[in-house]
Amino acid sequence: MPALLRRMCLLALCLALPLRAAELSVDLGHGARTYRTEQLLARGDARTISVPDDVSFKRAMRYRAVPLKALLQGARADDALLFVASDGFAAEIPAAQILQAHGSEAWLAIEDPAHPWPPIAADKAAGPFYVVWTDPQAMRIGPEQWPFQLAAIRRLAPAAERFPGIVPDPALKPDSAIRKGFAVFQRTCFACHTLNGQGEARLGPDLNIPHSATEYLRDDLLRAYIRDPQSLRHWPQARMPGFDRQALSDSELDELLAYLRHMSARKLHADHP
Structure with missing residues (x-):
């Protein structure tokens, strides 16, 4: 044959x-x-x-x-x-x-x-x-x-206990936008991304080191990227889903960005565990 x-x-x-x-x-x-x-x-x-x-x-x-x-x-x-x-x-x-x-x-x-x-x-x-x-x-x-x-x-155990590097400043009030954004981050981002090198997922890049997206993207472009990643950078193999207003309301997006901006000043590096 x-x-x-x-x-x-x-x-x-x-x-x-x-x-x-x-x-x-x-x-x-x-x-x-x-x-x-x-x-x-x-x-x-x-x-x-x-x-x-x-x-x-x-x-x-x-x-x-x-x-x-x-x-x-x-x-x-x-x-x-x-x-x-x-x-x-x-x-x-x-x-x-x-x-x-x-x-x-x-x-x-x-x-x-x-x-x-x-x-x-x-x-x-x-x-x-x-x-x-x-x-x-x-x-x-x-x-x-x-x-x-x-x-x-x-x-x-709760994520904050396992990964202290993702926790915002403990001095913040419980109802602050940053703390609310921390909850949004855990619900929407932590499944694919690490932050300060901490987390279980390995699909997406770290959101804080070496640089936070809030440090190199304009606010309007970052918002557009989260809503529809392909609108900012067309990449057929991209795996990040878009978050419409049903999945992530405008107020929740504001809170998420407040958390990411806050954490950009709380970076952890290899020499700072």
Whole structure:
């Protein structure tokens, strides 16, 4: 058999094979528990859900999914949960948003190896596990709270305890715009970026060292970039999503920029841990 024909037969055989079952690790501080694809699909609480406007696929999608809170037995409402993706994305979501949902509900979508999901883009898949939300507008769930390619969920101490370098001046009043911006930063930016070299994510550049974007971009251009990154620098391979006013209000954007400007004067370097 000619070499080219052999390669074509091998490729056809590979395409015909189902995807391998995957594993999700959940560690809430009492030892990690592993869930396999087939176990999750066979659960009694698994059901088919419809997501009318999926954040990643940009269209209506249907999934076989289980309520995410059902996999978080033992978690407390004041816990922080880290959702780690295989591509380096790491989203921190307050457990309260999942356990005490008021309108929005989080689901773990499970990719069936026999019926794989379409790709999000030519070189990007969402499976094997993907956190999706029904009625996300009710709690203003942002795009960074839809982690796909999910590999692990871990219970964490609060971010301020783990990463003191991201904390603004303790002397600030609790209701200051900078402190509010710190909360916005943790919700919208910390899933992809570090700050002062601290954080779990490795997708985007550090937002404070060697320079903060507030130091080299005009205010109007920085605002435009956050709203629509492609409007400032067209780059087809860019991975940063835009944050519209539903995901990030004008007042929240003001607070975020106040925090970033504040932190530009609080840089930490290798010789200053």
